[in-house]
Structure formats: structure tokens, C-alpha cells
Amino acid sequence: MVKYLIVRCPKCGNVSAVMIGRKTKQCPYCGTRFEVYRAQILARARDGKEARELIIKFKQSSSL
Numbered sequence: 001m002v003k004y005l006i007v008r009c010p011k012c013g014n015v016s017a018v019m020i021g022r023k024t025k026q027c028p029y030c031g032t033r034f035e036v037y038r039a040q041i042l043a044r045a046r047d048g049k050e051a052r053e054l055i056i057k058f059k060q061s062s063s064l
Helices: 048-062
Strands: 004-008 017-018 024-026 032-037 039-043
Touching: 004 048, 024 039, 039 048
Parallel strands: none
Antiparallel strands: 004 017, 004 039, 024 032
């Protein structure tokens, strides 16, 4: 069962995880609070470990 969404901040573009069911998220990088349903959803994860691995993957691919 999916528990996390991997989303991109609409202001700074950084990637972070949010638990499914949350309506808003505050970006840990720029502090912007945004509505989760309006954010770009990049992936879904079953647990925190998978979410962390996906975030690392997206950060590495964006820095190339």
C-alpha cells in the first residue's frame, strides 16, 4: 500500500516526500507552504525508506 507521495515544490523545484492524506506541505528547502493536490507528483512510495531512495534518485538525475 502506498503511504508517501514524492512531490516537487512549485516555488523552488526541490523534491520531498509527503504522507498520503495530507492536504498541505511546507517545503523543507524554501519554506513555501503549498497544496499537495496542486503539486507535481513524481512518484509514490510504500514506506519511508523507499521515499528516501526515490528522493535521492530524483536529486541525482536533476543535477546531471
